[in-house]
Amino acid sequence: MTSMLLRVIPLPFRSAQRAKYVFERNVMVYRRAWMIIFSGVFEPLFYLFSIGIGLGGYIGDVTGPGGELVSYTAFVAPALLASSAMNGAVFESTMNIFFKMKYQKTYDAMLSTPIGVPDIAVGEISWSLVRGALYAASFMVVMAGLGYVESWWGLMAIPAAVLIGFAFGAVGMACATFMRSWQDFDYVTVVTLPLFLFSATFYPLSVYPPAVQQLTRFSPLYHSVELVRAFTFGVFDWSLVGHIAVLVGMGAVGTAVVGKRLHRLLLT
Amino acid sequence: MSDALVIAHDLTKRFGDFTAVDSIDFEVQPGEAFGFLGPNGAGKSSTMRMIGAVSPITSGSLSVLGLDPVTQGPELRSRIGVVPQEDSLDVELTVAENLMIYGRYFGLTRSVIRPRIEELLDFVQLNGKRDEKVDKLSGGMKRRLTIARSLINQPELLILDEPTTGLDPQARHVLWDRLYRLKQDGVTLIVTTHYMDEAEQLCDRLVVMDQARIVAEGAPADLIVQHSTREVLEMRFPPGTQEENIAQLGGLAERMEILPDRVLLYTPDADSTSSEAHARGIRPVAQVSRRSSLEDVFLKLTGRSLVE
Structure with a gap:
């Protein structure tokens, strides 16, 4: 995981050999707080059962990405996976990072050892990726078990969810370094809720008039949803490259900002 | 004097227009307890952070254990211990886990850290609290745990930033006793404080800081004879x-x-x-x-x- 990250992230972060200790610290904490990990597994499943299967049974079939008729559950499930990958990453990166930085002084303690800012950035982001992968994998197991995965390409939904986690986690962590108090977390909801509702999550983009379609393309969650949906249906075109590029770009910019900000905040 | 552990010359730290440390000179010798005495805002903590290689110097020169804090930060930090002014213990972990993970930050293996945990808990008299969560500890216990933590890498130099601020008199005396023992064992101590009794108790030599500058330097008794x-x-x-x-x-x-x-x-x-x-x-x-x-x-x- 870390080695994959090392290729994606900018040069100053390659000196992060001690990131594994930052990761290890999180493993140590969550060994006891495994309920939190557990709830991360269940969030997307709750979505799947309520909206996917509950509402889906009522709606019946819709037009899938390849133009064929598919069940609404199969249509909405990848979007729910993408959304919970976003929510999980944003929550983890903003709340936890803010708490560790402002209140617990975890990073100050780490930085008085040989650990450096790149180690912290890479360690924290890797941790959220591993969590994201775990959540996505358990979701896919349930989805496949219920027969809603249309293609073997569906396996690729797991790395896709990890990429989504990287993109939103890095940006979320960057935002957390600008936050002054817990009140600022209201802005997080102000951003993520509309993204969740309007990113072609519950219905195809074609429902919107052309102008709104253009607007939706600015939503990073839209690209996430389309990416996962392409894999679960095994229907690809060139737009896939664009979706991936948007997410990789977000992750890279977020990570770079995190490094700069942590440096400014902690090492002055 | 070239075997000094810390040599600062013309050391300056500025934050924008604000000068926190204004061209100070001092040397810390191996094995001594060296103090920075001064009111809040005198520049003590800024100096500590520069010595601890977490804050780059603005100008002048600083050498710690013969290393340059700016270019050799990680190596320097692996050989010193830091007791920060504000507790930075991991409240999500137990007493022993705090020591374990902190040792891991230094890249020490678990088998090396394990016996050290027992030794250090003994040293700071926290053996009974081994598996307690940190937030259940009293202020004095937290400080002692922070000191134990700072010793996990067996540092040659220990930096303590206001180690007893906010503690009751009894807890302070326990802490002073432990620090005195460390000094006996040959650990060099750098202590900042705004308590004169602490400076008198602990320090062989000290500098008095006021408004970013050093205004006096010497052994506590000598300073009193000289200035009072x-x-x-x-x-x-x-x-x-x-x-x-x-x-x-x-x-x-x-x-x-x-x-x-x-x-x-x-x-x-x-x-x-x-x-x-x-x-x-x-x-x-x-x-x-x-x-x-x-x-x-x-x-x-x-x-x-x-x-x-």
């Missing part, structure tokens, strides 16, 4: 009468400091000064004769008391 008289007579007068009484005190002492609530008379012999004052008909509501302390040194050098 042997004894001090403190007098408190009924409210509103301090001024008229002061008018009558002329010539009684070598030097006089007037504080809002009392007058300090600097004299070689407080008792005889007291008798003379009484002979002049001066009647304070309360008075104390005492030895001069670092507080008096600070008062003389800056015109202000240390803890306001």
Whole structure:
């Protein structure tokens, strides 16, 4: 995981050999707080059962990405996976990072050892990726078990969810370094809720008039949803490259900002 | 003097327009307990952070253990211990886990850390709290755990930033005792404090800092001899009468400091000064004769008391 990250992230972060200790610290904490990990597994499943299967049974079939008729559950499930990958990453990166930085002084303690800012950035982001992968994998197991995965390409939904986690986690962590108090977390909801509702999550983009379609393309969650949906249906075109590029770009910019900000905040 | 552990020359730290440390010079010798005494905001913590290689110097030069904090930060930090002003313990972990993960930050293996945890818990008398969560500990225990944590890498130099601020007297004495033992074991200590008794108890040598500069340097006893008289007579007068009484005190002492609530008379012999004052008909509501302390040194050098 870390080695994959090392290729994606900018040069100053390659000196992060001690990131594994930052990761290890999180493993140590969550060994006891495994309920939190557990709830991360269940969030997307709750979505799947309520909206996917509950509402889906009522709606019946819709037009899938390849133009064929598919069940609404199969249509909405990848979007729910993408959304919970976003929510999980944003929550983890903003709340936890803010708490560790402002209140617990975890990073100050780490930085008085040989650990450096790149180690912290890479360690924290890797941790959220591993969590994201775990959540996505358990979701896919349930989805496949219920027969809603249309293609073997569906396996690729797991790395896709990890990429989504990287993109939103890095940006979320960057935002957390600008936050002054817990009140600022209201802005997080102000951003993520509309993204969740309007990113072609519950219905195809074609429902919107052309102008709104253009607007939706600015939503990073839209690209996430389309990416996962392409894999679960095994229907690809060139737009896939664009979706991936948007997410990789977000992750890279977020990570770079995190490094700069942590440096400014902690090492002055 | 070249075997000094810390050598600072013309050391300066600026944050924008604000100068936190203004071209100070000092050296810390191996095995000594070196103090930075000064009020809040004097620049002590900024100096500590530069020594600890977490804050780049603005100008001048600084060498710690023969290393450059700016370019050799990780190596330097692996050989020192830091007790920060604010507790930075991991409240989500237990006492022993805090020590374990902190040791891991240094890249030590678990099998190396395990025996050290037992040793250190013994040393700071926290063996009974081994598996407690950190947030259940008292302030004094947290400080002791922070000290144990700072020793996990067996540092040659220990930096303590206001180690006993906010602790009750008993907890402070326990802490001082542990620090004294460390010094006996040959660990070099750098301590910042705004408590003169702490500086007097712990430090072989200290610098007095005020407004980003060093205003005096030496052993506590020498500083007192240099800058103050042997004894001090403190007098408190009924409210509103301090001024008229002061008018009558002329010539009684070598030097006089007037504080809002009392007058300090600097004299070689407080008792005889007291008798003379009484002979002049001066009647304070309360008075104390005492030895001069670092507080008096600070008062003389800056015109202000240390803890306001």
